[in-house]
Amino acid sequence: MTQDSGEDTKQRLLAAAGEVFSKQGFKAATVRTICRMARANVAAVHYHFGGKDGLYSALLSEAFVTGLRRNPPDMGLPADAPAEERLHAFIHSFLLRMLGDGKGAWCGKLMAREMFEPTQALSQVVERHILPLSAYLRSIIAEILGNGISPEDKLVRQCSMSIVGQCQYIFRSRAIIDVLAPDLRFDEAGISGLADHITHFSLCALKNFSHCAQIAGTAASGHEQSASPQES
Amino acid sequence: MTQDSGEDTKQRLLAAAGEVFSKQGFKAATVRTICRMARANVAAVHYHFGGKDGLYSALLSEAFVTGLRRNPPDMGLPADAPAEERLHAFIHSFLLRMLGDGKGAWCGKLMAREMFEPTQALSQVVERHILPLSAYLRSIIAEILGNGISPEDKLVRQCSMSIVGQCQYIFRSRAIIDVLAPDLRFDEAGISGLADHITHFSLCALKNFSHCAQIAGTAASGHEQSASPQES
Amino acid sequence: MTQDSGEDTKQRLLAAAGEVFSKQGFKAATVRTICRMARANVAAVHYHFGGKDGLYSALLSEAFVTGLRRNPPDMGLPADAPAEERLHAFIHSFLLRMLGDGKGAWCGKLMAREMFEPTQALSQVVERHILPLSAYLRSIIAEILGNGISPEDKLVRQCSMSIVGQCQYIFRSRAIIDVLAPDLRFDEAGISGLADHITHFSLCALKNFSHCAQIAGTAASGHEQSASPQES
Amino acid sequence: MTQDSGEDTKQRLLAAAGEVFSKQGFKAATVRTICRMARANVAAVHYHFGGKDGLYSALLSEAFVTGLRRNPPDMGLPADAPAEERLHAFIHSFLLRMLGDGKGAWCGKLMAREMFEPTQALSQVVERHILPLSAYLRSIIAEILGNGISPEDKLVRQCSMSIVGQCQYIFRSRAIIDVLAPDLRFDEAGISGLADHITHFSLCALKNFSHCAQIAGTAASGHEQSASPQES
DNA sequence: TATGAATGAGGGTTCATTCAT
DNA sequence: CATGAATGAACCCTCATTCAT
Numbered sequence: 010m011t012q013d014s015g016e017d018t019k020q021r022l023l024a025a026a027g028e029v030f031s032k033q034g035f036k037a038a039t040v041r042t043i044c045r046m047a048r049a050n051v052a053a054v055h056y057h058f059g060g061k062d063g064l065y066s067a068l069l070s071e072a073f074v075t076g077l078r079r080n081p082p083d084m085g086l087p088a089d090a091p092a093e094e095r096l097h098a099f100i101h102s103f104l105l106r107m108l109g110d111g112k113g114a115w116c117g118k119l120m121a122r123e124m125f126e127p128t129q130a131l132s133q134v135v136e137r138h139i140l141p142l143s144a145y146l147r148s149i150i151a152e153i154l155g156n157g158i159s160p161e162d163k164l165v166r167q168c169s170m171s172i173v174g175q176c177q178y179i180f181r182s183r184a185i186i187d188v189l190a191p192d193l194r195f196d197e198a199g200i201s202g203l204a205d206h207i208t209h210f211s212l213c214a215l216k217n218f219s220h221c222a223q224i225a226g227t228a229a230s231g232h233e234q235s236a237s238p239q240e241s
Numbered sequence: 242m243t244q245d246s247g248e249d250t251k252q253r254l255l256a257a258a259g260e261v262f263s264k265q266g267f268k269a270a271t272v273r274t275i276c277r278m279a280r281a282n283v284a285a286v287h288y289h290f291g292g293k294d295g296l297y298s299a300l301l302s303e304a305f306v307t308g309l310r311r312n313p314p315d316m317g318l319p320a321d322a323p324a325e326e327r328l329h330a331f332i333h334s335f336l337l338r339m340l341g342d343g344k345g346a347w348c349g350k351l352m353a354r355e356m357f358e359p360t361q362a363l364s365q366v367v368e369r370h371i372l373p374l375s376a377y378l379r380s381i382i383a384e385i386l387g388n389g390i391s392p393e394d395k396l397v398r399q400c401s402m403s404i405v406g407q408c409q410y411i412f413r414s415r416a417i418i419d420v421l422a423p424d425l426r427f428d429e430a431g432i433s434g435l436a437d438h439i440t441h442f443s444l445c446a447l448k449n450f451s452h453c454a455q456i457a458g459t460a461a462s463g464h465e466q467s468a469s470p471q472e473s
Numbered sequence: 474m475t476q477d478s479g480e481d482t483k484q485r486l487l488a489a490a491g492e493v494f495s496k497q498g499f500k501a502a503t504v505r506t507i508c509r510m511a512r513a514n515v516a517a518v519h520y521h522f523g524g525k526d527g528l529y530s531a532l533l534s535e536a537f538v539t540g541l542r543r544n545p546p547d548m549g550l551p552a553d554a555p556a557e558e559r560l561h562a563f564i565h566s567f568l569l570r571m572l573g574d575g576k577g578a579w580c581g582k583l584m585a586r587e588m589f590e591p592t593q594a595l596s597q598v599v600e601r602h603i604l605p606l607s608a609y610l611r612s613i614i615a616e617i618l619g620n621g622i623s624p625e626d627k628l629v630r631q632c633s634m635s636i637v638g639q640c641q642y643i644f645r646s647r648a649i650i651d652v653l654a655p656d657l658r659f660d661e662a663g664i665s666g667l668a669d670h671i672t673h674f675s676l677c678a679l680k681n682f683s684h685c686a687q688i689a690g691t692a693a694s695g696h697e698q699s700a701s702p703q704e705s
Numbered sequence: 706m707t708q709d710s711g712e713d714t715k716q717r718l719l720a721a722a723g724e725v726f727s728k729q730g731f732k733a734a735t736v737r738t739i740c741r742m743a744r745a746n747v748a749a750v751h752y753h754f755g756g757k758d759g760l761y762s763a764l765l766s767e768a769f770v771t772g773l774r775r776n777p778p779d780m781g782l783p784a785d786a787p788a789e790e791r792l793h794a795f796i797h798s799f800l801l802r803m804l805g806d807g808k809g810a811w812c813g814k815l816m817a818r819e820m821f822e823p824t825q826a827l828s829q830v831v832e833r834h835i836l837p838l839s840a841y842l843r844s845i846i847a848e849i850l851g852n853g854i855s856p857e858d859k860l861v862r863q864c865s866m867s868i869v870g871q872c873q874y875i876f877r878s879r880a881i882i883d884v885l886a887p888d889l890r891f892d893e894a895g896i897s898g899l900a901d902h903i904t905h906f907s908l909c910a911l912k913n914f915s916h917c918a919q920i921a922g923t924a925a926s927g928h929e930q931s932a933s934p935q936e937s
Numbered sequence: 938t939a940t941g942a943a944t945g946a947g948g949g950t951t952c953a954t955t956c957a958t
Numbered sequence: 959c960a961t962g963a964a965t966g967a968a969c970c971c972t973c974a975t976t977c978a979t
Contacts, residue, residue, distance in 0.1 A: 018960085036269035040953060050961050052955080061953065124414045135420050143421055166422050167438045171407045173414075178406025181413060184359035188367050189375055190398050206399045214446035250943075272970065282944050287971065289942090482964075501732035504949060514965045519950065521963090590730065591880035599884050607885055630886050631902045635871045637878075642870025645877060646820045652831050653839055654862050670863045678910035714939090736974060746940050748976080757974065 019057050021047040026054075026068050031115030034122060035065055069123065069131075073138040076116030080105040082145055092152040093212060099146055100176060100211075101204035107180040108195050121180055143169060153215045168215060175207045251289050253279040258286075258300050263347035267297055267360055298362040301355065305370040308348030312337040314377055324384040325444060331378055332408060332443075333436035339412040340427050353412055375401060385447045400447060407439045483521050485511040490518075490532050495579035499529055499592055530594040533587065537602040540580035544569040546609055556616040557676060563610055564640060564675075565668035571644040572659050585644055607633060617679045632679060639671045715753050717743040722750075722764050727811035730818060731761055762826040765819065769834040772812030776801040778841055788848040789908060795842055796872060796907075797900035803876040804891050817876055839865060849911045864911060871903045 025047035029038045040061055044051050058064040083090075084098035107117030123131055147160040150168050158165060179186065186193060193199060257279035261270045272293050276283050290296040315322075316330040339349030355363055379392040382400050390397060411418065418425060425431060489511035493502045504525050508515050522528040547554075548562040571581030587595055611624040614632050622629060643650065650657060657663060721743035725734045736757055740747050754760040779786075780794040803813035819827055843856040846864050854861060875882065882889060889895060 034266065034268070036266065039951085041951090051953090052961060055954065056960070124417045131416060135417065139417060140420075163422075163424075164438075167435075168442065170410060170418070170422075171439065171442045174408075174410025175403045175406040177410055177413065178402060181409070182356040182405075184363060185356045185367065185371065186402070188372075190395075190402075192395075203399075207403065209450075210400065210403045210446045213449045214442045217445045217449040218441075271968080273968085283970085284945080284972080285943065288944095293970065498730065498732065500730070503947085505947085515949085516951080516966075517964065520965095525949065588878040588881050595880060599881065603881060604884075627886075627888075631899075632906065634874060634882070634886075635903065635906045638871040638874025639867045640870075641877070642866055642873055645873065646869075648827060649820050649831065649835060650866070652836075654859075654866075656859075667863075670860075671867065673914075674864065674867045674910045677913045678906045681909045681913040682905075735972085737972090747974090748940060751975065752939070 018047070018049050018053055022049055022054055022057060022064065023068055023071060026064050027072065027115040027119065030065060030068060031118035031122065035061075040064075069119065069134055072116040072119045073134060076106045076120070077138070079116070080109070082142060092149050093208075096149050096153065096172075096212065097204065097208040099149065100172065100207050101201065103173070103176045104179060104200050104204050104207075107177070108200050118180065121177055124177075146172065150215065153212070154218060164218075168211075171214070172207070172211050175210070179203055250279070250281050250285060254281055254286055254289060254296065255300055255303060258296050259304065259347040259351060262297060262300060263350035263354060266354060267293075272296075294362070297360065298365075301351065301362050301366050302369075304348040304351045305366060308338045308352075309370070311348075312341070314374060324381050325440075328381050328385065328404075328444065329436065329440040331381065332404065332439050333433065335405070335408045336411060336432050336436050336439075339409070340432055349412065353409055356409075378404065382447065385444070386450065396450075400443075403446070404439070404443050407442070411435055482511070482513050482517060486513055486518055486521060486528065487532055487535060490528050491536065491579035491583060494529060494532060495582035495586060498586060498590060499525075504528075526594070529592065530597075533583065533594050533598050534601075536580040536583045537598060540570040540584075541602070543580075544573070546606060556613050557672075560613050560617065560636075560676065561668065561672040563613060564636065564671050565665065567637070567640045568643060568664050568668050568671075571641070572664055581644060585641055588641075610636065614679065617676070618682060628682075632675075632682075635678070636671070636675050639674070643667055714743070714745050714749055718745055718750055718753060718760065719764055719767060722760050723768065723811040723815065726761060726764060727814035727818065731757075736760075758826075765815065765826050765830055768812040768815045769830060772802045772816070773834070775812070776805070778838060788845050789904075792845050792849065792868075792908065793900065793904040795845065796868065796903050797897065799869070799872045800875060800896050800900050800903075803873070804896055814876070817873060820873075842868065846911065849908070850914060860914075864907075867910070868903070868907050871906070875899055 022043065025043045026038075029043050029046065032038075040054050041051060043064075044054060047053075054061065054064050058067055080102040082099050082102050083095060084102050086095055086098050090098075103117075107121060109117070120134075123134070144160065147165045147169050150165050150172070151158050151160045151162070154165065154168075183195075193203075254275065257275045258270075261275045261278065264270075272286055273283060275296075276286060279285075286293065286296050290299055312334040314331050314334050315327060316334050318327055318330050322330075335349075339353060341349070352366075355366070376392065379397050379401050382397050382404070383390050383392040383394070386397065386400075415427075425435075486507065489507045490502075493507045493510065496502075504518050505515055507528075508518060511517075518525065518528050522531055544566040546563050546566050547559060548566050550559055550562050554562075571585060573581070584598075587598070608624065611629045611633050614629050614636070615622050615624040615626070618629065618632075657667075718739065721739045722734075725739050725742065728734075736750050737747055739760075740750060743749075750757065750760050754763055776798040778795050778798050779791060780798050782791055782794050786794075799813075803817060804810075805813070816830075819830070840856065843861050843865050846861050846868070847854050847856040847858070850861065850864070879891075889899075
């Protein structure tokens with residue numbers, strides 16, 4: 010019973026911390042708010058996590074694990090599914106992790122914030138979770154680009170950034186988007202629609218990358234260090 | 242000398258505030274830090290701007306004006322330049338405003354932060370600066386998509402988000418990118434290269450949007466509220 | 474010990490606040506002074522009372538309760554004592570509450586100040602403590618005036634003000650009185666003597682109110698809206 | 706013209722200071738408020754009066770002179786008027802000085818405040834203005850009491866306090882009175898009525914002081930240091 | 938003579954943290 | 959294990975004052 014209560018308090022603290030930290034940021038969030046929401050004493054967070062920093066670190070670790078378990082990057086697709094479908098699943102799960110409104114939706118929000126405003130807890134998360142995710146996305150991109158391009162190629166990296174950028178923008182600029190596209194809803198159907206668009210947009214780009222090379226070249230007014238498929 | 246000193250202090254405060262606010266955010270930044278950096282008294286910010294809020298508002302307004310003057314969205318291109326070139330200029334100037342290292346480099350950083358963590362000072366900035374910028378970008382996109390599509394079309398709006406998302410990601414996830422792509426430099430040449438890639442990627446997508454429709458349709462596993470060119 | 478210490482600090486804060494607030498007024502008094510005097514931390518007042526306002530409110534409530542318990546308006550007289558003796562007890566206890574030098578002497582001082590410079594904490598004190606006191610005094614006055622006059626009569630109200638005014642003046646103009654009547658001592662005997670005088674002065678007035686009516690009428694040079702016993 | 710403006714500013718500052726100081730007290734009042742009301746620069750008060758303290762001192766001196774000139778204690782009565790009428794005039798003028806709403810009504814308010822919360826500027830005012838006023842009142846009282854009683858007698862002093870106390874109470878406890886006697890108006894007629902009552906009440910007491918002695922003696926339960934007419 | 942700009946001390950309040958129980 | 963009480967540093971802001979013109 011004591012143990013239960015102890016673990017229970019710890020979990021309630023983590024849940025509350027997720028909500029508050031993801032909504033207000035590390036600095037703006039206050040330990041008191043978190044503890045009040047978790048129906049715990051102010052001193053509990055220091056007892057369990059050693060302080061505000063410790064709570065945040067613990068939260069960050071759990072955030073990724075929980076988020077990925079809830080919305081895995083392949084969304085249950087078999088490993089041998091077509092690359093196009095796997096890209097769509099990756100994008101869709103990405104959006105769900107960041108925009109989902111259900112309990113624990115803060116996982117992705119917290120990560121997005123961490124990338125923008127990295128704390129010292131970031132590095133371990135990057136190595137443990139982000140790098141593998143990135144590698145997985147790049148393998149999909151390389152497969153779509155074809156021509157035997159390596160997932161480590163600079164072009165693949167850039168395309169990976171283009172895709173992830175589109176996903177994160179939706180969440181990060183939500184305040185702006187609410188003004189620019191007020192009819193956009195972030196319910197399940199809205200998220201699905203966004204995933205479709207981003208997938209469509211990106212596939213169009215990837216599938217035609219070589220054909221359009223000269224156009225970009227022209228538009229780039231001579232700056233030609235931009236990687237092209239033939240480069241590698 | 243009085244006038245000079247008066248305006249001077251005000252300008253020094255703005256400069257320091259830009260640096261600190263863009264680096265730490267509104268809440269985490271402290272008036273003391275800003276004043277120390279500006280070699281001004283703590284009370285000066287209240288005298289000149291009426292408080293922390295006022296300083297931030299003034300800064301936000303100036304940030305956009307200064308940034309746009311330094312790197313205008315058309316980068317000096319004639320109004321009748323090809324849409325492709327104007328898109329490239331838009332993207333390039335966007336990156337320069339956010340990534341530039343010169344004095345006032347915080348302009349873009351500040352805006353990116355404001356979009357992620359909007360304060361009450363955001364609304365006026367949106368109306369005065371962001372909406373026109375967005376309209377300009379959409380007009381370019383509509384021209385490239387052709388078929389007489391309206392700049393207000395949902396598809397154009399989504400593509401606009403795709404493009405802006407790619408640009409902002411570069412800045413926003415700098416901490417991650419430093420790990421994912423450690424060879425990326427953010428000097429003039431590096432930024433130019435990034436602009437080329439994003440332009441290329443986006444043009445490939447836009448130019449082939451209709452041809453790829455069925456691919457996205459397949460990948461989207463039946464969710465078809467995603468707009469397609471034929472829709473409008 | 475925890476409980477003791479906890480309540481102890483709260484009580485020390487109240488005691489110090491009483492001294493400081495009554496001496497300097499709400500605005501001029503500083504939380505830091507109070508805390509220093511109470512050997513407590515600056516944050517303690519916010520922990521226990523929620524802020525300067527809360528401390529003042531709590532103090533005001535306690536002041537009246539403590540003061541009335543220490544010097545009840547009837548001074549232990551039986552309820553059926555003659556009205557004259559009850560009036561004397563009322564006046565005497567009033568002076569004791571305001572001029573007493575013992576611990577908690579600030580009770581009356583605080584109230585006097587509050588009446589002169591009312592804060593938003595006044596209303597509740599008025600309803601809870603002052604109105605009953607006033608009603609009690611008016612019942613005594615009505616009994617002395619006789620003729621079946623109602624305690625709510627305008628004349629009774631005015632006489633009540635005359636009596637309370639005499640009592641409060643002693644305290645309020647202490648600075649002046651020290652000059653005008655330097656031989657006045659505010660020890661137990663001095664206060665008792667003052668109570669005797671005020672009682673005497675007021676009884677003389679009340680007992681002869683009807684007989685003197687024409688005198689006042691003459692002196693009032695025609696302004697006759699002053700209530701007289703016959704009025705009601 | 707320069708001189709005019711200078712003197713003008715000085716006068717406007719005094720007028721504004723009177724209003725603000727009398728309404729908020731010395732500490733709570735701010736130089737900025739006064740200067741804004743006087744349409745003068747913040748530094749003007751330091752230039753003309755040497756600081757906040759100096760302004761207050763200057764104001765206090767002027768307050769009494771102006772107030773007494775506006776409402777002299779005899780209200781124009783001939784020096785040989787009956788004592789009863791002179792008492793009424795004294796009381797009436799006292800109330801007018803404190804409760805008047807016209808421009809410059811702050812004179813009395815300021816003095817009342819000063820008596821309650823004496824600053825170091827009080828002493829000179831007491832000697833120059835209050836002592837003569839008090840002596841004048843005592844001469845009236847002594848004349849009414851008759852029996853050749855001296856104006857310096859302890860009884861006369863006490864009666865003087867009783868009368869002044871009634872007058873000041875009306876002003877000082879205005880916040881309470883608004884609750885206890887909400888039908889009381891402080892226009893010219895209301896003030897006149899109050900003056901009538903206080904005069905009436907006091908005359909009744911004074912005229913019958915000797916007759917009632919034994920009553921007070923009884924009520925005073927043995928404390929007999931209260932002065933009686935026969936004593937001196 | 939008069940003023941806009943700038944100052945430093947101090948205001949109340951909030952915070953993460955620690956202590957004794 | 960857990961908690962209510964207490965802490966001191968730092969927050970933004972306001973003030974009377976002074977400075978340079």
